Amino acid sequence: MHDFFAEHPLLLAPMAGVTDEAFRALCREQGASLAYTEMVSAKGLSFANEKTRHLLRLAPGEDLVAVQLFGHEPAVMAEQAAWIEHTMGDTLAYLDINMGCPARKIVTKGDGSALMCDPALAASIVSAVRDAVNHPVTVKFRRGFKIGEETAPEFARRMEAAGACAVTVHGRFSEQLYRGSADWDVIAKVKRSVAIPVVGNGDVRCGADAVALREKTGCDAIMIGRGAEGNPWVFAQVKAALAGEEEPALPSVAERLAMARRHAHLLAEREGRNIVRMRKHAMWYMTGLPRAATARGKINACVTPEDFDKVFDDLLAFAAAHDSAHNPASSAFVNKEAN
Template sequence: MQIGRIKLVNPVILAPMAGVTDLPFRLLVKEMDCGLVYSEMVSDKGLLYKNSHTMDMLKIDDRERPVTMQIFGSEPASMASAARFVEQAGTDIIDINMGCPTPKIVKNGSGAALMCQPDLAYRIMVSVVETVNVPVTVKFRKGWNNGSINAVEMAKLAEKAGIAAIAVHGRTREQFYSGEADWNIIRQVKESVGIPVIGNGDIRTPYDAQRMLIETGCDGLMIGRGAQGNPWIFRQVAQYLATGEILPLPTVAERLSVMLRHLDMLVEYKGEYLGVREMRRHGAWYTKGLHHSSEIRLRFNQAVCKEDFVAVLEEFEE
């Protein structure tokens, strides 16, 4: 799969997830053969006012390339400035968020709210595409609600605006993350445009990934929640699609060693205080379904420094 001039080694893509797809997690999934990583969503206004948390999100490591930085906002001019900013930060691709359902975002006219204003969405896409030299992609949903399903219309506008690829999450804004993703809409989008389409929603296994490709004809596969605590999924899916082989699940020891590496990177990039606290959530995902998982989670939540966390891991490795 290719997005503009950027060639992907495989079409298995990490979805943007606020609070999850920070630099350490992106590096980790990259080591597990992920074809393309997306950043957390970055606020156009945060960049304009040089908010320190927003500026931290711009850190890119060459080992994670190619990387897509996702921006959100609701005005063509400020989105163009944000795009210039992230291009200067060194991103390979810029993605525009038109799918975020959270009230805080949509009440400002950003994220999925842009699906209710296709003309404005079009102007934002054009202004970003005209401002930067890197390929620009867009990610949106099926529609706002069941009464306004307009992913196909949005896709056609995106293609007209010069967008290089589209990611479609097969749920409406009203659904948030509940119910089942509608893959049929992904197929309809794929049939309506010539640019690459990335299918998203409910891929949790290599079999789901293959079924998505067959049922929708999409070019790329985007995995979100299925990667939480499970960075191995990219290698499993890529290998299955390439050879039909199902790789063995990671052993408990492998799981613990990847957690340790994840913790190390979080502490390195964010400092011990924040790193340990953020690792609690990842730790719960990594250990879901393991023996004693609720006890482990409790102990993670009590960990206040790296040594505490490591002690829990060592204890459960034995």
């Protein structure tokens, strides 16, 4: 897969409740080479659960996507991986197995990062899925499970031996959740430990971060997760930085609110008028904006696209008035951007 990642070096991470069709479309437009679906439960698919199958729908114009499965039963994982491959055909880039999610509700069932505690079972899952499909199989995991017990390099070798075509490493221990900082040294160690491609993940929030991660680790591709929340523009900035080009300017208030508005309407087109799930996205888009704290209470009551539009309109009007009071020349720019 070295050639694949040479052509697709910038990935949007799989995030439950976040990487919906609308968000993937916006991130791809901004420069993400490839996006993952939200992580998909193999057990849910085995029950023909429509809510689970819904996660596999493609965004408009999305011609290629990676799918991440989670579970701990090799036979179920293999069966559902084969079903995904048959269903998605050429739009499937590869299948990824989640062995890094630290969420309690996932780990307590033996899924996600819990598999790092049982390398033999993890390897059997990879082998079973690899034998069941023709597409590449990759694995995403963490620095280790328990804080202070770094097992990623050895775990990566085990996954490679089991048939994984590439691995993604997040530089935190599972017990850290998302606290503290990601350790990029472990990504470099994994890179030196295996012959397959290694994707680096953790704490990439701007172009400079991506350049530093690549230089420090030699990773074959970079995956961005939380750094893209409310900030699809991070992909344009990282893409430019990795190419040695000048990064685009940070988005204005009007541009941020316009993207949030577009996100809400794209979501409504795909999922109907009840877009409660847009609330968290809206919060992220508004982070740091004038009067954002006041707007959060209103966002928590939003349901329809029009509800969100009203909040965005109020924020834009306040920003224009605020800028006009401090810099009369800037208000025309804010209003022009909004049109």
